[in-house]
Amino acid sequence: MPIASSSARVAISLHGVTIVQQGKGVLPDMNTSPLARENAQSHAPATAGEAAAAVMPKMQTESLSIYYGNFRAVADVTLPVRDRKITAIIGPSGCGKSTLIRSLNRMNDLIAGAHAGGKVMLDGEDIYASGIDVVDIRRRVGMVFQRPNPFPKSIYDNVAFGVRLYGRIPKAELDDIVETSLRRSALWDEVKDKLKQSAMALSGGQQQRLCIARAIAVEPEVILMDEPCSALDPVATLKIEELMQELKQDYAIVIVTHNMQQAARVSDTTAMMMMRADRAGEMIEFDETQIIFTKPRDKRTEDYVSGRFG
Amino acid sequence: MVVTKPLSTKLPTPLVRRMFQHGDVPFKIIIVLATLFTLALVVGVGVMLWLFTSVTRMDLGFSFVTSKTWNPTGSQFGALPFVVGTLITSILALIISVPLGVGIAIFLAELCPARLRAPLGVMVELLAAVPSVVFGLWGIFVFVPTVVKPLGNFLKNAFGTSGDVIDLPLFHGPFYGFSYLAAGAILAVMVLPTIAAISRDVLLAVPGSQREGAFGIGCTRWEAIWQVVLPYGLSGILGAVILGLGRALGETMAVTMVIGNVAQLSGSLLSPGYTMASVIANEWGESSTPAYASALLEIGLLLFIMSVLLNLLARLLVWSVQRRNPQQHA
Amino acid sequence: MARGTMTDPPNPAARTTEADVADTQAIRARARQRRVQASMARERVRRVTNAVMLGLTGLATLLALIPLVWIIVDVVLLGAPSITPDFLTQSFKPASLGGGGVLHAIVGSLILVGLASVMSIPIGILAAFYVVRNPNTTLGLAVRFGTDVLAGLPSIVVGLFVYTLLVVGRSYSALAGAVALAILMLPIVLRTTEEMLKLVPDSLREGALGLGAPEWKTAFSVLLPAALTGVLTGLMLAVARVSGETAPLLFTALGSNVLSSALNRPIASLPLTLFVYATQPDPIRHAQAWAIALIIMVIVLALNIGARLIARHRAM
Numbered sequence: 001m002p003i004a005s006s007s008a009r010v011a012i013s014l015h016g017v018t019i020v021q022q023g024k025g026v027l028p029d030m031n032t033s034p035l036a037r038e039n040a041q042s043h044a045p046a047t048a049g050e051a052a053a054a055v056m057p058k059m060q061t062e063s064l065s066i067y068y069g070n071f072r073a074v075a076d077v078t079l080p081v082r083d084r085k086i087t088a089i090i091g092p093s094g095c096g097k098s099t100l101i102r103s104l105n106r107m108n109d110l111i112a113g114a115h116a117g118g119k120v121m122l123d124g125e126d127i128y129a130s131g132i133d134v135v136d137i138r139r140r141v142g143m144v145f146q147r148p149n150p151f152p153k154s155i156y157d158n159v160a161f162g163v164r165l166y167g168r169i170p171k172a173e174l175d176d177i178v179e180t181s182l183r184r185s186a187l188w189d190e191v192k193d194k195l196k197q198s199a200m201a202l203s204g205g206q207q208q209r210l211c212i213a214r215a216i217a218v219e220p221e222v223i224l225m226d227e228p229c230s231a232l233d234p235v236a237t238l239k240i241e242e243l244m245q246e247l248k249q250d251y252a253i254v255i256v257t258h259n260m261q262q263a264a265r266v267s268d269t270t271a272m273m274m275m276r277a278d279r280a281g282e283m284i285e286f287d288e289t290q291i292i293f294t295k296p297r298d299k300r301t302e303d304y305v306s307g308r309f310g
Numbered sequence: 311m312v313v314t315k316p317l318s319t320k321l322p323t324p325l326v327r328r329m330f331q332h333g334d335v336p337f338k339i340i341i342v343l344a345t346l347f348t349l350a351l352v353v354g355v356g357v358m359l360w361l362f363t364s365v366t367r368m369d370l371g372f373s374f375v376t377s378k379t380w381n382p383t384g385s386q387f388g389a390l391p392f393v394v395g396t397l398i399t400s401i402l403a404l405i406i407s408v409p410l411g412v413g414i415a416i417f418l419a420e421l422c423p424a425r426l427r428a429p430l431g432v433m434v435e436l437l438a439a440v441p442s443v444v445f446g447l448w449g450i451f452v453f454v455p456t457v458v459k460p461l462g463n464f465l466k467n468a469f470g471t472s473g474d475v476i477d478l479p480l481f482h483g484p485f486y487g488f489s490y491l492a493a494g495a496i497l498a499v500m501v502l503p504t505i506a507a508i509s510r511d512v513l514l515a516v517p518g519s520q521r522e523g524a525f526g527i528g529c530t531r532w533e534a535i536w537q538v539v540l541p542y543g544l545s546g547i548l549g550a551v552i553l554g555l556g557r558a559l560g561e562t563m564a565v566t567m568v569i570g571n572v573a574q575l576s577g578s579l580l581s582p583g584y585t586m587a588s589v590i591a592n593e594w595g596e597s598s599t600p601a602y603a604s605a606l607l608e609i610g611l612l613l614f615i616m617s618v619l620l621n622l623l624a625r626l627l628v629w630s631v632q633r634r635n636p637q638q639h640a
Numbered sequence: 641m642a643r644g645t646m647t648d649p650p651n652p653a654a655r656t657t658e659a660d661v662a663d664t665q666a667i668r669a670r671a672r673q674r675r676v677q678a679s680m681a682r683e684r685v686r687r688v689t690n691a692v693m694l695g696l697t698g699l700a701t702l703l704a705l706i707p708l709v710w711i712i713v714d715v716v717l718l719g720a721p722s723i724t725p726d727f728l729t730q731s732f733k734p735a736s737l738g739g740g741g742v743l744h745a746i747v748g749s750l751i752l753v754g755l756a757s758v759m760s761i762p763i764g765i766l767a768a769f770y771v772v773r774n775p776n777t778t779l780g781l782a783v784r785f786g787t788d789v790l791a792g793l794p795s796i797v798v799g800l801f802v803y804t805l806l807v808v809g810r811s812y813s814a815l816a817g818a819v820a821l822a823i824l825m826l827p828i829v830l831r832t833t834e835e836m837l838k839l840v841p842d843s844l845r846e847g848a849l850g851l852g853a854p855e856w857k858t859a860f861s862v863l864l865p866a867a868l869t870g871v872l873t874g875l876m877l878a879v880a881r882v883s884g885e886t887a888p889l890l891f892t893a894l895g896s897n898v899l900s901s902a903l904n905r906p907i908a909s910l911p912l913t914l915f916v917y918a919t920q921p922d923p924i925r926h927a928q929a930w931a932i933a934l935i936i937m938v939i940v941l942a943l944n945i946g947a948r949l950i951a952r953h954r955a956m
Contacts, residue, residue, distance in 0.1 A: 135529070139527065142527060151524075162529075342770060345770040413696060421694060432945075437708045442884065447929055503704070532694055559794065561794070567915070567918065591890055607800055613796070
C-alpha cells in the first residue's frame with residue numbers, strides 16, 4: 001500500500017483512504033484504465049464490468065490436488081470463488097478443508113514436502129505457475145487463521161504492519177489506513193483510545209477482528225478464513241459473522257467451517273468435502289448454500305448437513 | 311508415597327527392621343541430604359571465597375576494583391586493569407558472535423532442510439565441547455599467527471597511530487599478536503555455539519501461528535523472521551547472549567594462552583593484557599604472600615558474583631519466553 | 641455494537657449497492673496501481689534484502705563450522721606423529737632425554753575423572769529423585785536454581801573454592817582435584833537425570849508401588865532403568881566436559897611430573913600437562929602438547945557423539 005514514488009503517494013491521498021471514507025468519488029474508470037487491463041490479463045477482458053465478474057469467478061481451482069510428499073491430501077477439486085460472495089467449505093474433519101483453503105494463497109508452501117497439482121486461477125492467472133511471486137499472491141489473497149495470532153506489538157503496529165512492509169509512508173496517511181481498517185473490521189470504537197496498547201491484552205474475539213483488520217489493511221482482493229470462530233465464544237462469533245457480511249461488499253471471502261449452521265448463516269455458495277477411501281479429500285458437491293442445505297443432490301451431503309454423519 | 315503405608319501396617323514388624331526392609335525413611339533422608347548438599351555447594355562457594363579474602367577486603371575495600379595499579383611485590387593490588395580487560399574481551403567477543411550466532415540460529419530453526427538441521431546443530435554444539443585448553447593451544451600456534459596477526463596489522467595500519475584511514479586510539483600501540491584482540495576473537499568462537507544453540511531453541515519455541523500471520527499478509531521470509539519471529543523471541547535471545555557473556559567472562563585457559571598476560575590498563579585492542587580469570591590462572595603460582603593470594607581470590611569472588619547475577623538475569627529471560635508458550639516447548 | 645458502528649457516516653458499509661460496486665472497483669484499482677508502482681524500486685529492495693540476509697545466515701553457519709574443522713584437522717595433523725607406543729607408556733622425562741611420554745598424565749586424568757564420577761553421580765542422581773518428586777517445594781525450586789548457577793559458574797571459581805576448602809592448611813592433592821571436577825559434573829548429572837526421570841510415565845511408578853515395592857526400590861529398580869539411556873547420556877556429557885577441564889586443577893591437583901596414584905599428593909592430568917607444555921619455549925613440548933590435544937579431543941568428541949547417538953537411539 002505505501003509506495004516508493006511521490007506521485008503514487010498523491011494517488012493514495014486522492015483516491016485511497018479519502019475515497020474509502022467518503023464513499024464513491026473520482027474513481028479511475030475500470031473500463032479504460034490501462035492498469036486494470038494489465039492486471040485483468042487475457043482471461044478477464046478489459047471490458048469486464050459487474051456482469052463479467054458474475055460470470056468470471058474471482059478465483060477458481062482447476063482439478064487441484066495437494067500432496068504432502070506422496071500422500072494426496074486433496075484430490076481434483078474444481079471450486080469457483082465468486083467475487084463479493086462468501087464461499088463456505090464444509091465437511092467432516094480430516095477431509096482436507098484446511099489444506100484446500102491454505103492452497104489458495106500458497107500457505108501450504110511453508111510445509112516441507114507439500115506440492116500442488118492442477119491450477120488455482122486468480123483473475124485468470126495461475127498462482128502456481130512458475131515465475132509467480134508467492135509474496136505478492138499472499139498480499140492479494142489475505143488470510144485469517146483458526147486461532148487469533150496478533151503479533152505481540154501494539155494494536156496500531158499490528159494493523160500498520162503489512163502496510164509498512166512496502167516502505168515508509170507519512171504518519172497521517174498511515175493513521176488513516178489504520179483507522180479505516182479498524183472501522184471496517186468493527187473494532188475501532190473498542191480500541192480507538194488504546195491504539196498504543198499491546199494487542200495481546202485484547203479478548204479473543206477482538207484479537208480475531210484485529211487480525212481481520214491487519215489483513216484488510218493491505219487491500220487484498222480475497223480473504224481466506226480458516227475456521228475463524230473456532231476459538232471464540234458465541235458473542236464474539238456473532239460479531240465476526242456480521243463483519244463478514246459487511247466485508248463481502250468489497251471482497252471475495254472463503255471460509256472453512258465445521259459448523260454447518262455457520263455455513264448456512266453466512267455463505268452464499270457452499271462446497272461439501274469428503275474423505276475418499278484413499279484418505280484424499282474430494283469435493284463431492286458445490287452449489288448455492290440454500291440448495292446444499294435444503295435439497296442437496298448427494299446423499300452424503302444430505303446426511304452430513306442433517307447431522308446424521310460423524 | 312501414600313500407597314506404601316497400608317502395606318507396612320499389615321506386616322507389623324519392629325520399626326528398625328521395617329525401615330531396613332522398606333528403607334523408605336532412610337531413602338527420603340538421603341535424597342534430601344543430596345539435595346541440600348548440592349545447594350550448600352552454591353552457597354559454600356560464595357561463603358568460602360568471602361571468608362578467605364578478608365585480608366584484601368579489610369585493607370583495600372572498594373578501592374580494590376577502582377585502583378589501576380597492580381604491583382604485588384610492592385603490595386599494591388588494584389584489579390581495575392583486569393575488570394577492564396574482561397569487559398573489553400567479552401564485549402569484543404559478543405560483537406563478533408552475536409550476529410553470527412543469531413544468524414546460525416535463524417538458519418537452523420527457520421531455513422535449513424529438516425534432515426540437515428540435526429547434523430548441523432550437532433556440529434555447532436561440538437564446537438562448544440572443544441576444551442578451552444585445546445582452543446588455547448590452537449590459538450597460540452595457529453589462530454593468532456594466521457588470523458589475528460594479519461588482522462591486527464591491518465587494523466593498526468589503517469586506524470592506528472597516524473593510520474592510513476583514520477586515527478583511532480582503539481588500535482594504538484605496538485602489536486605482537488597476543489592481545490585483547492586475540493583473546494576477544496577466540497572467545498567469540500568459544501561462545502558462538504552457546505548463543506547459537508540457545509537462540510535456535512528459542513526460535514523453535516516461537517509459535518508457528520506467528521509465522522503464518524506474517525506470511526499471510528505478504529511478508530518475505532526474511533521480513534517474517536526479522537519483524538515477527540525475532541521480536542517474539544527477543545527476550546529469550548537476550549538470555550542466550552547473557553549466558554554467552556557469562557561464559558566469556560569466566561573463560562580462563564584459552565584467554566590466558568593468547569592475551570599476552572600483562573597487568574596494564576590499556577584502551578587499545580592491540581595491546582596485551584589480562585582478564586580477571588587469566589590473572590588468577592597465570593599468577594597463582596607466584597602468590598607468595600597471604601595478601602597476594604587473597605587478592606587473587608577476591609578477583610575470583612568478583613567473578614562469582616558477576617556469574618550469579620548474569621545467570622539469574624539470563625534464566626529469567628529464557629523462562630519468560632518458554633512460559634509464554636508452554637505447549638510449544640516440547 | 642458492531643452494527644452500531646456500521647452506521648457511522650464515513651463507514652464504507654453504509655453505501656448503496658451500485659455505488660458500492662463502483663467504489664470497490666476503484667479501491668482495487670488503486671490497490672493494484674499502488675502495488676505496481678511500489679513494486680518497482682521498493683519490491684526489488686525487499687527481494688534483494690530477503691535473498692541477501694537469508695544467504696548471510698547460511699554463510700554464518702558455514703563460518704561456524706570452519707573453526708571446528710580447522711581445529712580438528714590441526715590437532716590430528718600436528719598431534720598424530722607424536723603418538724607413539726613410548727609416548728603412551730612412558731612418564732615424563734626431561735627434554736634432553738627425548739621428553740618421555742604422558743603415561744603419568746593419562747593415569748592422573750583417569751584417577752581424577754573416575755573419582756569425580758564416583759562422587760558426583762550418586763549425589764546427582766539422588767538429588768534428581770528429590771527434584772522430580774518435589775519440583776515445586778521451596779527446596780525443589782531452590783536446588784533447581786542452584787543447579788543453574790552451579791552450571792554457569794566459571795570453572796576457575798570452582799577451583800578456587802575447592803582450594804579454600806581442601807588445599808589450604810593441607811596440600812595440593814588428587815582428591816582436591818577430583819572434588820573440583822565432581823562439582824563441575826554435578827549440575828550436568830542432576831539436570832539430565834531429572835529430565836529423563838520426568839519422561840518416565842507415572843503409571844510405571846504407580847505400578848511398582850502398587851505391587852508393594854518400597855519407594856527406594858521403585859526408584860532404583862524401576863525408574864532409573866527406565867531412564868537409563870538418558871542418564872547415561874548425561875553422564876557421558878558430564879565426563880566429556882571435565883575431561884578437558886584445566887583451570888580448576890591449577891588450584892587443586894596442581895600437576896606433577898611423576899607417575900602417582902596417591903590421592904593426598906599432587907597429580908598430573910592431560911589438560912594440565914598440555915597447558916604447561918604449550919607455554920614452554922620448546923618444540924619437543926609443543927609437539928607433545930599437540931599429541932595430548934589429540935588424545936583429549938578423541939575422548940571428548942567420542943563421548944559427545946556417543947551420547948548423542950544413544951539419545952537418538954532412545955528417541956526412536
